Amino acid sequence: MxxxxxxxxxxxxxxxxxxxxxxxxxxxxxxxxxxxxxxxxxxxxxxxxxxxxxxxxxxxxxxxxxxxxxxxxxxxxVNENENRTKISITAESKEEADALFNGLSAGGKVEMPIGDSPWGSYFGMFRDKYGFEWMIDFDFRQ
The missing domain is CATH 3.30.720.100 (Signal recognition particle alu RNA binding heterodimer, srp9/1)
Structure with a gap:
C-alpha cells in the first residue's frame, strides 16, 4: 500500500x-x-x-x-490564505485528539471546535498560525 x-x-x-x-x-x-x-x-x-x-x-x-x-x-x-488542502490526522484516543487539536491550533483560527460530531466521531478543524488547515478526528467505533 x-x-x-x-x-x-x-x-x-x-x-x-x-x-x-x-x-x-x-x-x-x-x-x-x-x-x-x-x-x-x-x-x-x-x-x-x-x-x-x-x-x-x-x-x-x-x-x-x-x-x-x-x-x-x-x-x-506561496499565498498562505489559499492553502485550502486540509491535513487530516486520525488520533488513537480522545486525549491525543485534544492534545493535537490544542497544540496545532495555538495561535491559529478554529473553524470547528473539537467535539462530538453528527457522524459519530470526535472531530475538529482549524487553520494553524502558518495558514495550513488541519482536521483532527478520533473515531470511537474503531
Missing amino acids: PQLNPYLHFNGNAEEAFTFYKSVFGGEFAVVSRFKDLSNPEYPVPEKEENKIMHISLPVGNNSVLMASDVPEFMGQ
Missing part, C-alpha cells in the same frame, strides 16, 4: 513552523537541508536564501512523515 505524506511550502519560515510542529508531535527531524547545502555551481543560491530550508522532514507516528521546504523568491510567493 502506498504511503501518503504531506509536503508543505513556506515563504521563508519553514524552520520556525517545523519547530512548532515538532513541539506538538514530538520526535526529531529526519532531515534538515538548506539551500546552501547545494553544491552545484550551475545553480547558484542567492546569499539571502542560503539558510532557507530546501527540505525538512519530521516523522509522525509509525508510518507518516510531514515534509516541507521554503519557496525560493525567484519561484514566487
Whole structure:
C-alpha cells in the first residue's frame, strides 16, 4: 500500500513552523537541508536564501512523515490564505485528539471546535498560525 505524506511550502519560515510542529508531535527531524547545502555551481543560491530550508522532514507516528521546504523568491510567493488542502490526522484516543487539536491550533483560527460530531466521531478543524488547515478526528467505533 502506498504511503501518503504531506509536503508543505513556506515563504521563508519553514524552520520556525517545523519547530512548532515538532513541539506538538514530538520526535526529531529526519532531515534538515538548506539551500546552501547545494553544491552545484550551475545553480547558484542567492546569499539571502542560503539558510532557507530546501527540505525538512519530521516523522509522525509509525508510518507518516510531514515534509516541507521554503519557496525560493525567484519561484514566487506561496499565498498562505489559499492553502485550502486540509491535513487530516486520525488520533488513537480522545486525549491525543485534544492534545493535537490544542497544540496545532495555538495561535491559529478554529473553524470547528473539537467535539462530538453528527457522524459519530470526535472531530475538529482549524487553520494553524502558518495558514495550513488541519482536521483532527478520533473515531470511537474503531
